Amino acid sequence: MKFGKSASSGVVRQENSTTPGVNAVEVTDLVKTFDSGKIRALDGVSFKVPKGQLLVIIGLSGSGKSTLLRHLNGLHLPTEGSAIVLDENVSSLSRKELRSLRRDVGFVFQQFNIVGRLTCIENVLSGALGRIWGPRISALMYSKSMRSEAIEQLERVGLADKAWQRTDTLSGGEQQRVAIARTLMQKPQIVLADEPVASLDPEISGQVMDLLVQCCIEDGITVLCSLHQVDLALGWANRLIGLRAGKIVLDTPVDESLSQEDVMVVYQQLDPEGTKTSEYLDTSETSSP
């Protein structure tokens, strides 16, 4: 095993300082149950994410990825344990404080969550709503400088020429790029992305993931991204966490010595024969440069 992972669990605890401002996220002994305790979606999860880290969370469907991410912007509250985000304990925030935290924490969804009947620029501008007062119904109700900022964000995702087009006329990959531009417009410190490319073709998935990561690196944003497919993560993540049945079973830095086989430990106990692991790997011979 690489990285000196403990032989029993493969889990390495990253010990970061608890000095305020160092970590973007600190999750401690997080337990989340549903249905009066019958479902244990998260079962004692602890980890810290230093600011600027690009973290990928992998795991089978149902392993708890979405539940974990939803605790980091207050969409779920812990049954036990705590989630501290940008030095705020999410459970103890008032509505107003939570709204303020959510301005700093962007969310990119699998299903894009854009408004199809609006133009691309209107969707992107809506990302700035947390920064300004009062409702805005159309793009013309935003200041000129906001509009040029929105065009700049669309430029970054290669869609400036489609700014005034209805968003539902775009392809899935383009719609997700609009959603990314909207998130960047929000100027978040953290981006949570929940399987952001799961609805896209494999080739498009790689392009959209590259764009998301590149923009976040440029803006110094901390990224926590859940992904179903391991190969998509290995190219850019700094660190990888594997969840299985609500527990962390792998926590490792990502570098050239980390192989896909190392990562398969996340899936193996459910599939000891390894017969289904190909679903999570790009086993084709063509490797990216």
Ligand SMILES: Nc1ncnc2c1ncn2[C@@H]1O[C@H](COP(=O)(O)OP(=O)(O)O)[C@@H](O)[C@H]1O
């Ligand atoms: N709102 C909910 N009510 C009941 N069970 C839920 C709810 N949300 C998630 N779960 C259950 O929690 C477990 C983890 O789900 P989820 O976090 O969505 O996994 P993943 O995102 O890895 O597919 C699953 O067993 C799921 O059915």
Ligand SMILES: [Mg+2]
């Ligand atoms: Mg999910």
